[in-house]
Each structure stands twice: as C-alpha cells, then as structure tokens.
Amino acid sequence: MKTYILAGLIASTALTCGASMASAGDVTLNYWMWDANQAPVYQQCAAKFEAANPGIKIKITQDSWDNYWTTLTTGFVSGNAPDVFVNHLSRFPEFLENGVMEDITDRIAKDKVDMKAYLSGLAESWAKDDHQWGLPKDWDTIAIVYNKDMLAAAGLKDSDLANLDWNAKDGGSFEKVVAHMTVDQNGKRGDEPGFDKSKVAVYGWVSNPADGYGQNQWSFFAASNGFKAIDKPWGSKYAYDSPALVDTLTWLRDLGIKKGFTISQENIGSLNASAIFSAGKAAMVPDGSWMISTYRDTSKFGFGFAPLPKGPEGRKSMFNGLADSIWSGSKHKDEAWKWVKYVGSSECQTIVGEAGVVFPARPEGDKAAEAAHKAKGLDVSAFTLLATPESTFPFPISDHASEISTILKSAVQNVLLNKGEPAKILKDANAQVNGMF
C-alpha cells in the first residue's frame, strides 16, 4: 500500500534534481554535499574553477545527512544523480558493489596526481584492490569541547584537561573531572557527599544519542580500551562481543544511570549534545572537528577544546576521511574529473582551510585551517594532534553497512538503556551481524 509513498518519493526527486540543463555549449556540473557549513566555502572554489575553466559551471546542492543518501540513491536509479558527490565510507562498499562510482585510477595516473600529498591513510581508505574510487577531500577527529566558565567555577584550569586518563573500571582521572564538573540543583558537585543524581543541573559529560558506530559518543573510549570493530577494512568479522566494548559500554551506562554524571540514554532526546552544551546543561561534550565552526559561531560563552582522555591503549579517535566521487552515469566525466581534481588540489584545499570549517586532506590546507582558527582565538590542536596513524582508527568499512548499523544501534542503545546483560545483548547482535556474510 505504501508503495505510493515510495513511488512518489522517486518521482518527486526525479523532478527536483533533474533541473539543470546547460545552455549553449556550457557544461553544468552538479555537485552534492550534506554539510551546510561547507557549501559556501566550496562556492569560493567553484568561482575560481569556473574562471579558470570557461564553459564549465558548478552547481552546488546541499541536503541534510538523512535525506542526502535517499536522494542520491533515487538519483542513481532515475538517472539524475549529480556528476560529482561527496562520499562517505559507510556507503562506499554498497556504491562499489553497484557500480555507481567512476573508477578514477587511470585518470590519476594520466594526470600524475600525487596521492602522497594527502595525509597518510586518507587516499588509502578510498581504494580497493589498487583501484581508486574517490579523491580525498577532508578528514575529522574527535576532541572534548568544554565550557570555560564551568571549568573555572569548578576550580580547574585548561591545562587540567590536557592529560586525562581513562579506564573502563573506575573511569580514571577523566571520571574524577566529569564528577567534579557535574552539579546538582542544590549546587552540590558530583564528587561531594549529598549529591542528588535525580536533580542534576549541569552534567559533566554529555554525548549525542548513541548509534552503532559511536563516532563522537563512545568509539574513542572503546578503541582506547583495545576494541576493534572489525577484523580489517572490508572485513567480514565484527567484534562487538569483545570484552573491551562490553566493559566500555557498561561503564558508560553506569556513568549515567548509577552515577548521574551524564544524561542517561533514556533521557537523551533527539537533540544533539551540542544543543545541550549550548543550553548550559553540559560542561563537556565530545564532538567532531566538523562541528568547530558551529560552536564558534553559535556559542554565547567561552569554550575550549581538550584532547580525548588516554585509555589503556593510548588516545584513539576515529579518523574519518571524506572523498569526492564521480557518478558512473555522468554525461560529463572529463569535466567532472577536472572539478574533482581541483577540489583535491592545493589551491582549493587552502581556500577551504582558510575558511576554518573542516580540516582539508592536504597538510598545507590544515596549516591554513589552524591559522584561521588561531586568528579567531581558537586552539584546535586537540583535533590535529590526533591525526596520526598511531592515535586513530578507521571507520569500519564492510558490506551490508546500512543493515549492520541498524542492528548495532539498537544493541548499543539496549545496553545503555540497561535493557539486559550487556555481554549477552552485544553477543546476540554480533552473531546476527556476522551471520550476514
């Protein structure tokens, strides 16, 4: 019955995305992305590109993360997908399997694009079996965002957050700080006697509603505890039943339900941690580097960035690299490649860096970004210091990513909601996931 909705969706996207026909000899390239913060920056790159390449026009379209993939897929089906689109590793396997991306290996070789010019690991994650499917664009890591006023009120200095350690048993010095920064409605701190966990005014730690990968929620704790989500990139063995993860999530569950230092999963609505932080209800939140400009442009109080705590295995952040891919059905592949090459070039990546919205895939772009942030009084080294192979781990790439993420999300939520024995919930989910291969 609801096929009508489905059919309608396909029909309406077909109508809305097909509306760019170039006039008289001009080629208009459609370029899609999901990040609203970045669209104006790439517009600057587009202007330079258009000036250097008469006859090619760039039309940038931005859509929210949730809609983006649906619209993109219907675009592939109906023949109205963009010539170039920003790609995410979670979709890479599926797109590869279905042949919707153009293989750019030969073009890279022909134009002698230096893949070593990108930060180590970024180009590699978009390659499979010596074929390259996307040109690196930017990367992200996770750090702690903290409220400077609350830190001062707690009698702590910025440097007190620079070297926290964490473990899944007692939370280490990290948990001590989180407890101390938590304040109840009577003004009692989390580490003081008489603290009322049912009436918390400010939580020491708040992260986004949990999902199956936990990028800016729990993945860095788990990884610093020795958890590896999958045996290898493109692997087929997930390890969500590992004690390293069970212990981490159990600790996080208790931090909320038992101790009241973080909002328990049951009370974290659909609003992101950044909203709760902005409302002054959270002293510290973990967030990704793509959010820096959002905090910078919306915050009404002083804030800073601190590095993630060191776990038993050191500091670990997910290192997620985006890329630009060319649609295999594009009618203007040569022009599309020119644009992709330009977006990945030193010139455009420096422009993007100077805007200070993301960290570009090239080191010179990152320098520009750091300088831009510094000029606005922001020290972003908490993010950049983690961009090394030792302190990062990749996004778990595998087939069946959409279904797997749904199963894992439900499992992680069930653990944090205290709906059963964590080890059992995760073991069942892991078996279900591995059963798909």
Place this chain on the structure above:
Amino acid sequence: MGFLFVAPAFVGFLVFYLYPTLRAVEISLTDWNLLRAPKFIGLANYARLLGDATFWHSAWVTLTYVLYNIPIQTVLGLLLAVLSDRLARSVALRAVIIAPYLISNVVAALIWMLMLDPILGLTNAFLDTIGIARQSFLASPDQAMISVAAISTWRHTGLTALLFYAGLQAIPRHLYEAAKLEGASEWVMFRRITLPLLRPVLAFVLVTSLIGSFQVFDVIAVATAGGPADSTRVILWYIYENAFQFHKMGYASALSVVLFVVLILITLLQMRLLKADQSDLD
C-alpha cells in the same frame, strides 16, 4: 457523460493507486536493490517474512500504536462532537477543534519533539515547576510509543470530531424533542438516539482512521526514527528502511503487499460488523 465526471478521480486512481499496487506485487516477487536489474525469485520474500523476527516485532509495535490511538481518538472525537452539538453550536469552537489537523504531520512532530525533550523541553520545565518528576517521553522505549500515539491523537481528534459533528446534523431534531418530552436524560438520548443513528458515520471514521493508524509514518520518521531501541519501529518504518536504507525493494514491496491485504481484511470485517451500508434512519 457520467464517465467524464468521474474521469479525473478515475485516472488518478489508475495512475497513483492501481498501477503502483500492481507494480508492488510484481516487485515483491523479485530481488531488487534499485541499482541493478530485478531478479525474479518467486515467493521467497514472503517466505522470508514469516521467519523475520523484526517484521513480527514491527507488526506488534504497530498494533500497540493502533490500540493506543484509535479508542482514545474516537471517544474524544465523539465527545467533542456531541458536546459542541448539544451545548454550543459555535463555528469558532469548531475551528479551534480542527486547528491541529491543519498543521502538517511533520511540523506537529517537530514541535512536539522539541516540547517533549527530556532535558530542554518545555513540557518537562512545566512538570518541574508543578513538582512532578521529569518524563523521558520520546527518548525512553517505555514511553516513546505512547508519546507518538498522543501526538497523532492530538492532531487527528479534531478531524474525527468534525466528521461526527457532520453526522450529527443528519439526525432529525424532533427525535431529541420527543425524547425530552418523555423525560429522557442526555445520556439516555445519547445511547438510544445519537449512537445508533450515527453508525454509518462511525463506520466511516473507524475504517479510515484505522487504515491511517496502521500506516503511521511521518511522526515516527521525524520524532523517533523507529527508536529508541526499536520501540517505535512500526511496519511502515520497517518498509521504508528496507526500501531506502537497505535497498531491498523486493522485500519492502512484499511487506507492503502483506500490509495491504491485512488492511483489506480488517476493513471488510469492520464493514460487516458495523453494517456500514445501512442506516437506521429510514
């Protein structure tokens, strides 16, 4: 000549209802991920459905939603209609009652989502000031479905009331006058006159709202996305996930066809039980 008058509706029915339905049946017999050519696999999708625990979970969750939604919405709608018919026949009042229905589902869901937020929501700030404990609402698996049902009920009760109100206008006034002369109370008049004579309208309201209720989607898509922990993963959301997230068009279509058949059976049953094609007025 007659055909010309129904032609717009008829063509719409053919293009937007009959064709997609037949096409869904066809797709349901295939393995199709949208991006490659469909492969005919017979009834395999239907066979898989029987053993799919998530399907049964979503069917159960949908049923609980219907059970929260329909009785309250119908009783409240009837109550509002009878009250505004017997007490105050004010156009302004009816306009207020129907107002929530004029807001789109998505907007209603967004507003309620913000108002019901456990930490920053207005509702909890209010509960705090009157000394009632904060509630999780949409964030907790135990309250999410009730909250979604409450949002839908809030939005749809006005329409139900308006339909009932229209039905009430068809009941001859002299019946009430005669009953009053006999000394009947309002309650007796409601039981003996209003309810029986309203039956065809009641049937219409129940049939359409039940079908709509089984197809709840927008509020869930906006406010919970099937969560938390699958507690609002209703059948339509599961169909959507399969079609547009997992790209299993064949399986999604099979689910749609099953829902279609179930709804037809329920509707037929309702029509019989409520004798929807007869009125006691004649």
